[in-house]
Amino acid sequence: MNTLAIGSIFAVFALMMVAPSAFADHANVPVSIPAGSSTPGCETTDECFIPNEVTIDVGSEVTWTNDDTAAHTVTSGTATDGPDGEFDSSLFMAGKSFTHKFEAPGEFAYFCLVHPWMSGTVIVQEAHGEEEEASEEGHDEMSHAMTASADGSIMVNIGSVAPAEGEELALEVEFTDADGNTIEHVNFDISATQDGEEVLAESGQHSHSGVADYTTSALGSDSPVDVQVTILGIGLPDDEANWTGPIGETISVNVVPEFGPIAMIILAAAIVSIVAISARSKVIPRL
Ligand SMILES: [Cu+2]
Known part of the structure; x- marks a missing residue:
């Protein structure tokens, strides 16, 4: 029974380590x-x-x-x-x-x-496919906040995965039009503050796909994080003269980092699995 429980723990941890690479879209x-x-x-x-x-x-x-x-x-x-x-x-x-x-x-x-x-x-x-897979497993861990530009032509949609307290916040920024279609080739600056402190600052960004991933520095509290996205224009990086869109407009999105105990959920799942495996082993007669 003891060796079986230990074996189960290893099996669960082995699964947890293998799973992300198995889901990755390479x-x-x-x-x-x-x-x-x-x-x-x-x-x-x-x-x-x-x-x-x-x-x-x-x-x-x-x-x-x-x-x-x-x-x-x-x-x-x-x-x-x-x-x-x-x-x-x-x-x-x-x-x-x-x-x-x-x-x-x-x-x-x-x-x-x-x-x-x-x-x-x-x-x-950076492979954001892996993060999406991971968040799908954990039921709505990713929360979304959205703000449109003044003319309504660009929606800035920010998905965030609940971090543990004191950890950095992962942000997935997606640019879409009013119909929800992803806008490609967006040039922008992005910064974020929490309680007046800068936790992210990246300028001259180009998102080829319309989706980009960022990580803030470690958060000090669960206060809202104010994400500022300044649109520099839509177009290819070497074609700045022809960039379109609400150039120079800063779009502000408030992200509330709901501290979610992801680690606890994973640990709880692991314990439940071990109990399940152990319980089942009692029923199966040993040869
Ligand atoms: Cu050739």
């Missing part, structure tokens, strides 16, 4: 090197790599397939500054492919060493 995203890209011209429509820009979560892979008749490389860096050493396929032939796994967030430019007009970008985001 995809492999395909990119084509299309026919004809060995001749200049494809760069005018951003079609030397298709799609020219991909956004993935940390831990995901991108596979480039050479659908051209010429040999190409997929080399991190830019034609003007040269390779930066992050990754390099070296020359690969027609019909072959090259896969690279991205382990860190960031924006990775790449090009073809042979045909320098060929360039593309891989944007690697």
Whole structure:
């Protein structure tokens, strides 16, 4: 009975450790090197790599397939500054492919060493998929607060997972239109204060997907956290002149950090499982 209980504890903890990675969505995203890209011209429509820009979560892979008749490389860096050493396929032939796994967030430019007009970008985001999975397991741990811009064109929706007291608050910021559709390519500053103290300050942010994750510094109390999002404009980062939206408007969202004993819920679940396993073992006759 004692060894069984200990065994059950290990089984439960092993499950808890395995579960998050089992749920994580670590995809492999395909990119084509299309026919004809060995001749200049494809760069005018951003079609030397298709799609020219991909956004993935940390831990995901991108596979480039050479659908051209010429040999190409997929080399991190830019034609003007040269390779930066992050990754390099070296020359690969027609019909072959090259896969690279991205382990860190960031924006990775790449090009073809042979045909320098060929360039593309891989944007690697912190995997917010895992956090969503985790919060779904725990029944409404994520609470949402929302405020619209004065003209109603942008809704700032902030989801937060209840932290333990004295811990940092995880914020998921999503930009949507009035119909709830996610707005892509939002440039913004974000800051947060609690009891007049700054707990978050990030400027010049670009959310490619319209969703971004932030973490405040450790909270001192359960007072509301005042999140300020200043819209810098909607558009691509290098196209500031054409940004649209309520430029310069600061949208304030109040997030109440309901201190939820997540750790206690997990622990309680673990204890319940152990009791259940132990109880069942009493019923099953031992051989
Ligand atoms: Cu090439």
